[in-house]
Amino acid sequence: MKLLKDFIMVKEPLEEEKKSAxxxxxxxxxxxxxxxxxxxxxxxxxxxVENISKGDSVLYLPKDGTPIKRKGGGYRxxxxxxxxIIAVVDSADEL
Numbered sequence: 001m002k003l004l005k006d007f008i009m010v011k012e013p014l015e016e017e018k019k020s021a022x023x024x025x026x027x028x029x030x031x032x033x034x035x036x037x038x039x040x041x042x043x044x045x046x047x048x049v050e051n052i053s054k055g056d057s058v059l060y061l062p063k064d065g066t067p068i069k070r071k072g073g074g075y076r077x078x079x080x081x082x083x084x085i086i087a088v089v090d091s092a093d094e095l
Contacts, residue, residue, distance in 0.1 A: 003046035006082040010058060010065065011043045011075040034063035039089050049082050059087040 003009060042056045052058060065078035 001044050003044045005046050006048040006050075007044075007046040008042055008049060008052055008058075008080045008082055008085065009044040009068070010040045010060065010078045010080065012038070012040050012062075012078060014074050014076055035061060037086065038062055043077070046082075052082060052085060052088055057089040057091070058085045059089055060085050 001009070037059055038061075039057050039059050042052055042054055042058055045052060045054055060078075060080060061084075062078065064084040065080040068077040068079050070077050
């Protein structure tokens, strides 16, 4: 995938399906609070992105991105403009 302008695509691991005691599948997509910051890996960056590279771990609010459906891999994707990313997280940082 080739992103344009200053867009960034972050991959988020999917949670496993949960079942109720009666065997009903409970959706986990809505369990993440959209206002809680998350840290995940950048998979794609557009050519105008200046401060973030593919493979960086970034801190962001899920509500600031657009969920994107892509096939395969056990991941979901979220699309951001560069200015919506809060920080690039160093592997030595503790969050």
